[in-house]
Amino acid sequence: MSDEATPDLQPVLKGQRVWLRPLTADDFAACHRAAADPATWAAHPDRLRYREEVFRARLFDSALASGSALVILDTQDNQIIGATRYYDWDPVHREIAIGYSYLAPAYWGTGANSEVKQLMLDHVFRWALVVWFHVAQDNLRSCRAVEKLGAYPVRKEHRQLDDRPFVQTYYRLTRCSWMGQANKTRH
Numbered sequence: 001m002s003d004e005a006t007p008d009l010q011p012v013l014k015g016q017r018v019w020l021r022p023l024t025a026d027d028f029a030a031c032h033r034a035a036a037d038p039a040t041w042a043a044h045p046d047r048l049r050y051r052e053e054v055f056r057a058r059l060f061d062s063a064l065a066s067g068s069a070l071v072i073l074d075t076q077d078n079q080i081i082g083a084t085r086y087y088d089w090d091p092v093h094r095e096i097a098i099g100y101s102y103l104a105p106a107y108w109g110t111g112a113n114s115e116v117k118q119l120m121l122d123h124v125f126r127w128a129l130v131v132w133f134h135v136a137q138d139n140l141r142s143c144r145a146v147e148k149l150g151a152y153p154v155r156k157e158h159r160q161l162d163d164r165p166f167v168q169t170y171y172r173l174t175r176c177s178w179m180g181q182a183n184k185t186r187h
Contacts, residue, residue, distance in 0.1 A: 006091065007089065007123075007126070009067065010070065013120065015119050018116055019073050019075055020116065020119060020120070021071060021073065022069070022070060023070060023071050023083060027083075028056070031060060031083055032055050032056075032060070034080055034083070034103070035055055036050050036052075037050060044136060046058060063100060066087060068086040072116055082103035085098070085099065085100045086120070086124060093129070094127065094129040096127075098121075099133060099135075114145070114149075128175065131151075131172075133171040136167070146171045146173075150178060150181050155170045156169050156170070157170070
């Protein structure tokens with residue numbers, strides 16, 4: 001565990017397939033290109049995020065303002081292929097959430113998403129005891145992805161977006177569980 005009380009929420013993290021760095025205002029065009037395929041948002045409650053104006057208003061501007069957003073880049077060509085962020089840091093309980101994540105469909109099923117989450121979790125568990133993932137129940141791809149990490153559903157909440165109801169599932173992953181999984185895979 002880190003001796004510092006506050007986690008670094010915009011680190012540079014490097015993996016084999018992907019690397020992450022802090023989001024900047026100059027990243028808008030590249031981030032939108034990565035998010036512009038309607039398939040990216042088909043299972044998400046905010047299905048219109050592929051549209052430039054919706055993407056900017058509902059995702060990019062708040063990501064930039066958060067001070068905790070990261071772009072995801074392909075290590076082969078350094079092109080932005082998606083984005084993600086940390087949010088809701090609770091220093092008292094040492095809990096944080098990871099979300100607002102997306103990857104261009106060309107990177108689905110390649111291991112890129114797993115590597116992004118591994119990099120982020122390994123980093124933030126230096127400070128946090130619990131990481132939360134907030135996933136729409138109908139987004140089966142994302143539900144399976146967080147379950148593969150070892151996260152488990154704790155509660156569900158009925159929500160609405162643009163007068164469309166959806167159920168959000170709150171997944172919890174503990175530091176002990178994550179570190180235990182890492183030790184098993186390394187030996």
